[in-house]
Amino acid sequence: MDTLVQQIINGLSLGSVYALIAVGYSLVYSILLFSNFAHGGFLVIGGYICYYTLAALGNNIWLSGLTAMVGAGVIAILVERLAYKPIRERTNVTLYLLIASMGMSIVIENVFVVTVGGRFRALPPVIPTDPVNFFGLATTSAFDLLSLAMAVLFLTALQLFLSKTKWGLAIRAASYDLRTSGLMGVNVNRLISIVFFVAGFLAAVGGIFLSVRYTLYPQLGFITIKAFVAAVIGGLGSLPGAVLGSLILGLAEMLTAGFISSQMRDLVVFGMLVLTLLWRPSGLLGKQVSEKV
């Protein structure tokens, strides 16, 4: 019983970090209909900005966290302008965007390898990681609770932004049909910039938490593969789906590793992906929109 509770808590805390990243994938997908593989790069950028501002600003996590989020958001906009805009203006085949995003992810990784080196960097202990005991049933670190709380906070804020603001309305409209919303007077380029800013912003939140937990290195973005799988299981393009998929994935990983075998972990994760694609190709909460001729 203790073990079960413990593994469920482990799973939820892992899932909440996946959720922050998966939401970014889904957000971009819902507008531009391609999976932005450079998303892992945004996360690494956020992590490095946080690392260096922490050193420069004397360990003020709030200030450097904010700098990292805004910085990653701005760089995400730049990446879109530099790599995706020229393509989407010329063609509406999203495959090219997908390939460009893979290229960007390699570029970002190697920019860090060349400039700051491949070394592992640990963030100074600005976020507490002391063990916290739950009524003798389970133990987790204070950090996990904080990351869960932050994930809930940012995801709620995102939901409010999308449902209560004018730009949120425009994003939701564009997620149904980008061209029509452009015809209705929405400034599409600015809208896409906002979407990328938000994606970069959230990626930085994930990046900071991941680099505290797993240290910072240029290849940290590879972790996003699991978050991407979560987004696909939940339904690419659906934000609640991304969160649901992440939690399911986190739990599945921990329970498999804990009760079946730790070697089976990735088998189960990717098996779930295959099954989802067979049963519901658009994911658990994905929109079922058929292509109109």
Added chain:
Amino acid sequence: MRKLGLLLVAFALAFVFAGSALAADTIKVGYLAALTGDWAAYGQTELNSAKLAVDEINAKGGVLGKKIELVPYDFRTRPEDAVNAFRRMAENDKVVAVIGANGSGINIATAPLSTKYKIPQIGTVSTNLNVTVTPEGKLNPYMFRICFTDPYQGQVIAFFTAKNLKKMKAAVLYDVGSDYSQGLRDFFMQSYKKLGGAIVADQGFRAGTDVDFRAQLTTIRDSKADVLVLPNMGKEMALIMKQARELGMKDIVFIGGDGYGDFMWEIAGPSMEGSYWINHVDPADPAMKPFFDSYKKKYNDECKEFVNGVLAYDSVYWLADAIKRAGKADSTAIRDALEKTKDVKLHHAVMSTDPKTHNPMNKTAVVLMAKNGKAVYYTKIQPK
């Protein structure tokens, strides 16, 4: 953007031409280092240390009147890149020998090539048995190593755990995707059982994709093990220790192999305190002090991954000695000289190679203990 690209291409070409122009009167030695990827911290230290040794040897007039020229290649912590790099060293650069890599899986992958091109290769921290001898028991004639082997290391860990620490309930958490990790785990378990110890948990993970070990650690916690053996690389071991302490595993003792690196302190912090590390060299060894000093002077950085640094540095000296004894810069002659290594005085040890297995003979293992923010010498050990 396009201009920048052209500039880069021009630079790359310039380097290629400069490289071939210098080739005339030097002895070319390839260096296989992980400059990027998960092992970048080890690889960069190795290359820096090897360069230091080469500079020292060249400053004293080189070998056989010729200067040594190091030809480094980055294998990005991936065996497939190492294989390509080895091919290029052999075919394009025409090296006489290759030093590196620091991992068994990598050297097992390049072993067939060393035989094919007849180029001797020295593994720095490649401790798996199959680096020099195939699983069928055949010697890879061109593969050598400067470090002791996994069976020996596994035996040392088991002996130290059972005899010195007197802990008889062990858990193992190893990397299923690594020849090094799997081999070390097997040999530890064999020796430990022979010494009367019990393996109460045996858990696996996959390095590179797994960074979260709490599921396995929860199982280990429930198994009531009093010691956790970590036959892995530094980053994983550091994350494991950190996550174990976060799960409230206060009393379990950590013991690891030669994957230890000082960068682990940055990741694991105080969770490192009190852990034990079986290793090849003692950082406090007075014979190594000149090396650490000149490393610091040249690179303005501590030699944090000192095992890799020392072994890479001494590998160059070992090779230089072999070339001298061979009397000519010829791959096959160098191979024969490496095989006949007997009582060659290097900095960290006196080296003798067993011609039947190409393993060093009678190397003592050092046990380090993590204490007050660094690894200090604990004891020397030679299991019977």
